[in-house]
Amino acid sequence: MSQDATHDPIPLPLAALHAELGARMVPFAGHAMPVQYPMGVMAEHVHTRTHAGLFDVSHMGQVVLEGDGAAAALERLAPMNAVDLPAGRQRYGVLLNDRGGILDDLMVANHGERLVLVVNGATKHVDMDVLRAGLPDHAPRLLKDRALLALQGPAAEDALATVVPAVASMRFMDAASNDWQGADLWISRSGYTGEDGFEVSLPVDAAEPFARALLAHDAVAPIGLGARDSLRLEAGMPLYGQDLTPEVTPVEAGLAWSIPKVRREGGAREGGFAGAERILGELTDGPSRIRVGLAPRGRAPMRAGTMLYADGAATAPLGTVTSGGFGPTVGAPVAMGYVPAGTAAGTVLMGDVRGRRLPVAVTDLPFHTPRYKR
Amino acid sequence: MKYTEDHEWLDADDNLVTVGITEYAAKQLGDVVFVELPEVGREVVKGEEIVVIESVKAASDITAPLDGEIAEVNEALADNPGLVNEDPEAAWFFKMTTTTPEEMDDLMDEDAYNEHIGE
Known part of the structure; x- marks a missing residue:
């Protein structure tokens, strides 16, 4: 069963530090999470793009898989190449249901003797049910004794290297274990902001001193979930629960890049995953709808749920906004959503905002081009 | 100056009332x-x-x-919405004439409002 949202939110390891930093806390995925600090969402967003932001994402699920064949077993649930994932590397993938709908999106890192999955906070308990059923021989464990921090932005490498010098030589999607004052850090060069940066899993006891060591760097400021959302939206990254749901396939969602040739028709390990029939069909014939960027022409943001129409007179909507807000770096409202396949970039649709139809242009994603160190 | 429970401030000049939101509301937003x-x-x-x-x-x-009836609106806010955060007491939204000026008497004064927001 997933976390009961009516229960009091569970405080995470950095709760005392967030309070000291003046965070506004909100319940999220069953935990009390910092949504913003006194700097405010807009300034926090810009700080991450220009300096470095420290995010507490300990609500996310960290799952360990052990034993020979764990990667092959995972491939039965996710259309990815986990088997050939080298030690020290990480990949993005999606867990699917039998209809090819997305149950969650996740990162898989190969740490040598084990695979470490990072899954969404709101779905981690459902994922565990799926993983236990699908990988009974690999004893999936949801870790309760590790926190997760993300350090993102152009100054992230400098700041993290003052604490863990070895990270300077990591490339995008590398994953490594490092010792810090006796604590075993699992670091990957990745993130959810469209900036260069790192995600650091570490023992709960080490989380606060480690966070303080990073915050001591001039360029590093604490950043809340509010800015995390606007950063990922500008970077064109989908959010599970909004842009990705059990009703959406990875091909519709623009995530076909995460399905390698080896799992596609004619590949050495073709199909063999939940929902394969539909997914392989969509890869060949194309999906009926696609996730696109949406740029409202005016100043009014178009939020999730905004219905999209071909023109001002159409009575039946042709699509929906699934994420939308204001993009502080873009300096204008930004959104993403689903429209019929074949809708070209530049097409102007009408979004229904509080009963009025306002123009919105279909655009390529992302709004802000990521700057990764490859 | 008078205040509503919805964190609006009202500044009346005879029957013309200027309306904005309080600093507390701006911070919450x-x-x-x-x-x-x-x-x-x-x-x-x-x-x-x-x-x-x-x-x-x-x-x-x-x-x-x-x-x-709405008498005037602050177009500057449409062009520069950030004014609401910079100085909420100056960033008025609209001015209205009212047919029920006596209802102003029922609204909170500054002390009552500060108590309302727990300050």
């Missing part, structure tokens, strides 16, 4: 990125939603604090 103002001349009834404020995270609204 966070960075304001869009303001939709009512049309001048619109007749409004107390409680009617007449202004939309969008912050980075969410949309909220301002309701008419009294019955009356």
Whole structure:
């Protein structure tokens, strides 16, 4: 069963530090999470793009898989190449249901003797049910004794290297274990902001001193979930629960890049995953709808749920906004959503905002081009 | 200056009432990125939603604090919504004439409002 949202939110390891930093806390995925600090969402967003932001994402699920064949077993649930994932590397993938709908999106890192999955906070308990059923021989464990921090932005490498010098030589999607004052850090060069940066899993006891060591760097400021959302939206990254749901396939969602040739028709390990029939069909014939960027022409943001129409007179909507807000770096409202396949970039649709139809242009994603160190 | 439970401030000059939101409300909203103002001349009834404020995270609204008619709107906010955060006491949203000026007497004064927000 997933976390009961009516229960009091569970405080995470950095709760005392967030309070000291003046965070506004909100319940999220069953935990009390910092949504913003006194700097405010807009300034926090810009700080991450220009300096470095420290995010507490300990609500996310960290799952360990052990034993020979764990990667092959995972491939039965996710259309990815986990088997050939080298030690020290990480990949993005999606867990699917039998209809090819997305149950969650996740990162898989190969740490040598084990695979470490990072899954969404709101779905981690459902994922565990799926993983236990699908990988009974690999004893999936949801870790309760590790926190997760993300350090993102152009100054992230400098700041993290003052604490863990070895990270300077990591490339995008590398994953490594490092010792810090006796604590075993699992670091990957990745993130959810469209900036260069790192995600650091570490023992709960080490989380606060480690966070303080990073915050001591001039360029590093604490950043809340509010800015995390606007950063990922500008970077064109989908959010599970909004842009990705059990009703959406990875091909519709623009995530076909995460399905390698080896799992596609004619590949050495073709199909063999939940929902394969539909997914392989969509890869060949194309999906009926696609996730696109949406740029409202005016100043009014178009939020999730905004219905999209071909023109001002159409009575039946042709699509929906699934994420939308204001993009502080873009300096204008930004959104993403689903429209019929074949809708070209530049097409102007009408979004229904509080009963009025306002123009919105279909655009390529992302709004802000990521700057990764490859 | 008078205050509503919805964190609006009202400044009356005879029957012309200027309306904005309090610093407390502006802080709760966070960075304001869009303001939709009512049309001048619109007749409004107390409680009617007449202004939309969008912050980075969410949309909220301002309701008419009294019955009356919109006399003037602050177009500067449409061009520069961030004024609401910079100086909420100066960033008025609209001025209205009211047919029920006596209802101003029922609103909170500054001390009562500060107590309302727990300060």
